[in-house]
Amino acid sequence: MDYISLLQSEMRPAFGCTEPIALAYAAAKAVSVLDEFPNHIHARCSANIIKNVKSVVIPNSGGRKGLQAATTLGAIVGHPERELEVLESATDEDRKWLGTLLDANFCTVSLAEGVDNLYIEITAETDEHTAVVRIENDHTNVTYVAVDGEIVSETINEIKKVAKTEYAMTFDSIYEFSKTADISGIIPQIKQQVEYNTAISREGLSNDYGSNIGQLLLLDEENPSLETKCKARAAAGSDARMSGCPLPVVICSGSGNQGLTVSVPIITTAEELGKSDDELYRALVFANLLTLYVKSGIGKLSAYCGVVSAGVVSVAGIAFLKGDSKDIIENTLVNGLASLSGIVCDGAKPSCAGKIAISLDGAFMGYKQARLNKNYQKGDGLVAYSVDETIRSIGTVAQGMKETDVVILNEMLKH
CATH class of the missing domain: 3.30.1330 (60s Ribosomal Protein L30; Chain: A;)
Incomplete structure (x- = not known):
């Protein structure tokens, strides 16, 4: 790959x-x-x-x-x-x-x-x-x-062959690549993700967009925790984006909200902890790739809410950035997916910012579980016997939600 x-x-x-x-x-x-x-x-x-x-x-x-x-x-x-x-x-x-x-x-x-x-x-x-x-x-x-x-001839550049987004990935291959590979070829896009996604997050925190979830999370917080900052800044970017803010976002898995969710908390943590550019860029490579892996089974559009997977991956990326063990990173991902994989997608709109905040909150709980070795057990619910099997199980469930999609759309069209 x-x-x-x-x-x-x-x-x-x-x-x-x-x-x-x-x-x-x-x-x-x-x-x-x-x-x-x-x-x-x-x-x-x-x-x-x-x-x-x-x-x-x-x-x-x-x-x-x-x-x-x-x-x-x-x-x-x-x-x-x-x-x-x-x-x-x-x-x-x-x-x-x-x-x-x-x-x-x-x-x-x-x-x-x-x-x-x-x-x-x-x-x-x-x-x-x-x-x-x-x-x-x-x-x-x-x-x-x-x-x-x-x-019209299919040889022109604008026409590409249809390709399902099913990638030959594993957690281990993504982890090793992000740790050791030459990533210079993707640095321009990573820098652009940092610049663009940070800018729209700041815009969302500074002005009135949607339900202002990002700003609400910081109310009455004189000294907000790092976790609160991560949630607020990611949600604020979505506040702005869902309400027509004319600023671009670098997307992940075809989604701006997922691009914001997977990147802004890692950027925020790197700033707070004084991490080097190389450490930040490798953590973002890891998180973007892991999002694509988790979403490869779910699909780019689904009744399964995409910011759930992006939020869980983002916190796993924070664990990667902080130098936690591979076991802790794996368990952070599995714990978060096990807790949060019931949130549905009812379209793009201001409440996506709330789902981003909730997903990150649950993901941080999964990270704490992993650090304290209080992980969900293999065989409980959708928790499989390896991180890769769990990812595949989540994808299978998402693919089984096609009828749910129809029901959601029919209800939305009543209003």
């Missing part, structure tokens, strides 16, 4: 929540292929895309939410080469046009059934031509482009 290449492909900056941005990117791509602005756009999306776009504020949209707004703004702004940063250049004129097109029902949306959890199909039409663009399995993985029924 080429871990450097994997991290380079996964650790990308995203401007706004990744699901609405993926819709915007697909729409921009369809318009660019059509080569003229369409009269109408239709978006067919998987349930998980609908769930994660419904309630989150789209950056640079004037505070708007929803699939129609994300798709339409992407079509207006264009520039698909910017991928997950496609909406960064939206102007006041774009926002005015967005309002006009939304009032005119320019964009319609329907549920795509029997598809993978991450699926988007955009159909853009003029009076004479039709373009179709599909994205599957990854937020920028364009798997199909056609104009007037003619398939």
Whole structure:
């Protein structure tokens, strides 16, 4: 497994929540292929895309939410080469046009059934031509482009082969790589993760976003503990991101909230303890890789809440940063997953910040259990006979939650 290449492909900056941005990117791509602005756009999306776009504020949209707004703004702004940063250049004129097109029902949306959890199909039409663009399995993985029924060649750079995110990983291989390997090839992305994710965390702590979970955690705390700082700073980044803050985040496993959760507590701990850059960077390599490993069975979109796995991994990364034994790091991960793997995903929205704080809190309890050798026993619930088997069990449970996803979406659409 080429871990450097994997991290380079996964650790990308995203401007706004990744699901609405993926819709915007697909729409921009369809318009660019059509080569003229369409009269109408239709978006067919998987349930998980609908769930994660419904309630989150789209950056640079004037505070708007929803699939129609994300798709339409992407079509207006264009520039698909910017991928997950496609909406960064939206102007006041774009926002005015967005309002006009939304009032005119320019964009319609329907549920795509029997598809993978991450699926988007955009159909853009003029009076004479039709373009179709599909994205599957990854937020920028364009798997199909056609104009007037003619398939566009798949040799162009924008089209990649569909690939399930199942990685040939083990806990031991990730641990050894992070400890000893030459990581110079991923340092630019790691530095960017530190810079971007710290900046949006500070923004969330300084201004009014969502339910201000990050700020609430610091109320009445004259001298907050390191654990409280970790929870508050990670949650604050999500407060800002879920409420349309126009700052990018370096994502992990296709998610900005997971990118924030897995990185900000480790960055905070490194600052507090005076760790070297090399120690910080290796801990972040470990945590990002471990998140990708845990999520490889769960899937990028699922009824299983992704910040749970990211929160547990983040605290395991703190143990790695502090030089704890491999046994303590393993048990921190297993204890946290055993305690927290019941939190469901009900879409991207401000309460994600609360789930980040809760997940980190439970993960810190798991870390304390590990240090005091009060671990959950093998065979109890989902605790398997090795850390790798436990990770696989969690993935199997998450894959079995497809019907749960449908029930959650149906309930969300009632409100």
